Amino acid sequence: MKQLKVGILGATGAVGEQMRIVLAERNFPLSELRLFGSARSAGTEIEFKGEKLKVQEASLEAFKGLDLLLGAADNDVAKKFLPDAAKMGIVVVDNSSAFRLDPEVPLVIPEVNPEDVKWHKGLIANPNCATIIALTAVAALHRKARLRRMIASTYQAVSGAGRQGIDDLLAEIHAPEGEQPPLGVFPYPIAYNLIPQIGGFNDLGYTSEEMKMQNEGRKMLHEPDFLVSCTCVRVPIIRSHSEALTMEFEKEISPEEARELLKDAPGVKLYDDPAEKKYPMPLDTSDQDLVYVGRIRRDLSAPKESYNRSLTLFCCGDQVRKGAATNAVQIAEIVFGIA
Structure with missing residues (x-):
């Protein structure tokens, strides 16, 4: 199976942290994991599978080369970065509410409507937790x-x-x-x-x-x-x-x-x-x-x-898990044929 380069935007928050845990638990095929946050959190070291990873300040330049970007940031940050990241050819699965009701963006729960993943144009929204x-x-x-x-x-x-x-x-x-x-x-x-x-x-x-x-x-x-x-x-x-x-x-x-x-x-x-x-x-x-x-x-x-x-x-x-992080990773598994 192809190994993927994956990023997490909002990596220091509760959902971002859980995304790291879920990726490890589900043995998601990673060749690289990049963690992104604000300028304030840049440089923070976070452990993943025994390796110390440094949080990078979020930027389109820093996203280059990624196959998948998981969004765990608030709406303003999501709107600033994620549509442009999708245009770069990165598959984006976003947990914010910024794009959920956009008719051009699939909104997906894998147990409910997995078929909607098929019509994504680079950006897929994760629904509200409740x-x-x-x-x-x-x-x-x-x-x-x-x-x-x-x-x-x-x-x-x-x-x-x-x-x-x-x-x-x-x-x-x-x-x-x-x-x-x-x-x-x-x-x-x-x-x-x-x-x-x-x-x-x-x-x-x-x-x-x-x-x-x-x-x-x-x-x-x-x-x-x-x-x-x-x-x-x-x-x-x-x-x-x-x-x-x-x-x-x-x-x-x-x-x-x-x-x-x-x-x-x-x-x-x-x-x-x-x-x-x-x-x-x-x-x-x-x-x-x-x-x-x-x-x-x-x-x-x-x-x-x-x-x-x-x-x-x-x-x-x-x-935090099924209501956010796990659902996002499940969506990514469908996109890349892992599920």
Whole structure:
């Protein structure tokens, strides 16, 4: 197999760090790994497979010769570098939200719509973390019964705000009694608290994070009329997002059928035995790549005409891994015929 020259933009952040780990774990065929960051982080040494690699300041010149560039930087940095990197002939898989809804850029979850990789023009977008977890959980059900509508409540770990989010929570937990550390990336203290806001609000009262589930879901499911009402909540959990999903399908589907479909669904672990207290939880799903799905049941609020077409479930998945780094590496594996 051809050995590839790979770069990571945003290599010192939480997702960039996880991309390095995933590349090593999955034995991605590397002939060279280059790490890129800001001028401030340039020169930092990071170990990879027993070798010390120096972080380089990001530039198009520094990208020359790469086969693959994984983006783990914020939107401004992504917009500055990644379209031009793609024009240089580099395959770019970007984790920012900058290009997700661009009609010229595929948005891909390998377990959901791997076929969309085929029409890339050099740049492929990695979806929002909560969207990846939700759609991986329900893709097999959608293929069977066609998902039409979803009500989602997400309980999102501080890892979704990057390394600083994790640092802020730990600082608050370990602060001396009576002391409150200064606020960081969150508008309120997060320890022992819930914050029902992730992103800015629109005119309808929904945050930017909440709209991603519908907008990105429509693109990947190829369902322009897919409807979602989503509430996103930041919770004091280090890793793994949890989500409660209530769904209405076009065709009838029972909880028993759903369990049978999910038992063998790619990227999913069916963990659904409430009598034995077996259900998805963030502690169990952190630092691995499967989306756990359980608590599958009928939606008791569904009208009579749609009752047999409605289900509710609970799912959990690691935000930094499957919700970001692993999904990006899986996309690259499809592009280069490794998967």
